[in-house]
Every structure is written in C-alpha cells, then in structure tokens.
Amino acid sequence: MKYGNWVRCKVSQPGGTGLLERLNRTYKYQFAFRQDWQSMDDVRAAMPDFHRWYNHERRHSALGYATPWSTLILSANARNAA
Numbered sequence: 001m002k003y004g005n006w007v008r009c010k011v012s013q014p015g016g017t018g019l020l021e022r023l024n025r026t027y028k029y030q031f032a033f034r035q036d037w038q039s040m041d042d043v044r045a046a047m048p049d050f051h052r053w054y055n056h057e058r059r060h061s062a063l064g065y066a067t068p069w070s071t072l073i074l075s076a077n078a079r080n081a082a
Contacts, residue, residue, distance in 0.1 A: 023054075026054070026058075027050060027054075030058075031046075031050045031053070054068070055067065055068045055069050056068075056069045
C-alpha cells in the first residue's frame with residue numbers, strides 16, 4: 001500500500017513548514033506547557049480555548065499587531081464594499 005511521497009522543503013521557502021512550526025511553538029510555549037494536563041481528553045477539550053485565544057485575542061506581529069479575526073473581517077468588508 002502506498003501512502004504518498006515525502007517532499008523535503010526548507011522552513012523559509014514558500015509552501016514550507018515555517019508557518020506550522022511557528023504555530024506549534026506558540027501552542028507549546030503559550031498554552032500547552034502552562035497547563036497541568038491529566039489526560040489527552042483534557043488537552044482535546046482545551047483546544048477550542050487555544051483556537052479562540054490565537055485567532056481572537058493574540059496580536060500577531062505579521063498582521064501589524066492585529067488579531068487574525070479582525071484582519072479577516074476588515075479584508076472581507078473591503079472586498080464587499082468594492
């Protein structure tokens with residue numbers, strides 16, 4: 001059974017793993033390592049809290065210190081107004 005091919009890429013190249021690695025680092029250091037988890041069920045149950053924090057509360061330097069949600073809303077409003 002063949003599952004697919006592995007493609008090696010640099011972290012910084014377009015389509016690389018840089019975005020995922022940055023997200024994983026943020027998840028680990030800002031969320032996961034600050035909790036005292038008792039089970040994987042606890043981790044799974046807390047994931048919506050991380051998603052909400054990351055998208056609605058955390059300010060991203062790449063977005064001019066705005067939240068992803070506010071950037072998405074502004075972009076959608078600009079597209080709809082045009």
